[in-house]
Amino acid sequence: MSTSQPLVPTEPPPTRTHRWGLGAFFFAQAVFVLVSVVLAAALSSPDALALVAMLVLPTVLAGAVAVLITLVRGNGPRLDFGLEWRWSDVTTGLAIGGIGLVTTTIATTLWVRWMGPQEGQSTVSSLLDGVQLPPALAVVIFLHVWLIAPLCEELIYRGLLWGAMERLRWSQLHVFVLSTAVFAIGHLEPERTALLLVVAIPIGVARMVTGRLTASVVAHQVNNFLPALGLLLISLGLMPS
Template sequence: MSREPEPEREGQRWGFGAFLLVEAVFILSAVFITAIASTSGADLSSSMAFLLIGSIVPTVLAAAVAVVITLVRGNGPLIDLRLEWNWADVKVGLKLGALGMVLTYVAAMVWARFVGNQNATSTIGELVDGTTMPVSVAVVMFLYVCFVGPVCEELIYRGLLWGAIERQGWSRWAAFLLTTLIFAASHLEPLRTSLLIVIALPIGIARLITRRLTASVVAHVVNNFLPGLTILLIAVGVMPA
């Protein structure tokens, strides 16, 4: 585990306003795509296209805006978002990601027992549940859930938001707590918020102990792998829904 001090944020001219702008981009783009889909009278194949667009575009667009903000108002993502590559961080991310998978499984089982199995399912899981997707669509969804989504979300929450909190002079423990809570709430799935907090803990811990984003990205990818693979196998009809 790295115990080196957090680097100074010299030249960073962005803070909470940048995060609020990124969240606004995410929400408004999602609303816009949903509005188009609801008025298009789409058939199944078009609905699958809208499913991909509505799931992927808002998150990718928001993450892109976060990166642009660091380029225009700061030192770029490598410095401002702590996106430095480090093999030691990869190892930490793998370990905490594996722990997160176990924790997620246990938490989901407990949640399903007391709240109901349906409420433990993510929004994307509900959308593909019982639906046989074209293989190409299922593969794209798998890649998004396992890789693209985690990278983008880490850039936004444990990159941009974490940096905004630290810029205020708050401790990294405050950053860990707030980013975990806001990450869970931002999924806009009220019934699953407490479950999402549990899922987010190992990911946040990876960022906390290494002070860089690589570990949390790896932990997030590992944590999402089995759910993403399950969605893929169900979507193509290999596993029963």
């Protein structure tokens, strides 16, 4: 006659804490700046293709570095950043991103009225000012500004930076405030820093309320849709710059 052993509930194994900190964020930022400077120096008289490379490559490479850091020094972007597909995060990102799109549009309109059209231009807009791109390259820029750049920037600012500050046991409010400020300053557009703060607030809110990166990526992409569409139409010569 056998005796059954009582079932003892087992706890899931604890998730390993990532081993990267603020240095990882600064390294990814250094990659962005270094690639930008090297491309600008190498392509002193850029054609259309070179312009697209100057706009796309620094951001994509910096985002790739952020992912690589999580793979080498952490648990990968899914666990370290919460970068996974959840409908709840997508819907939250869409809702907050929609609100952010409205507030950003209003803020941009007021900013241009107060400061003038030139002060309202982003670096991307300035580089493409007066440049008519071939349709294929115009679509590449559209997709980059709308989908790819937001993903890469979120990996850096609300991925690496956010996670590094959480590792230091900072409160969520402090993490939100500082990452929002660094995001605005890190674009290296001093004339537009105040406007970029308005842009960054709803994106950071999406990250804070869900605790995961997916929502902030979606919110960022929603916020970038209209500027990306405007760049597409201008680049194709369908709308005046």
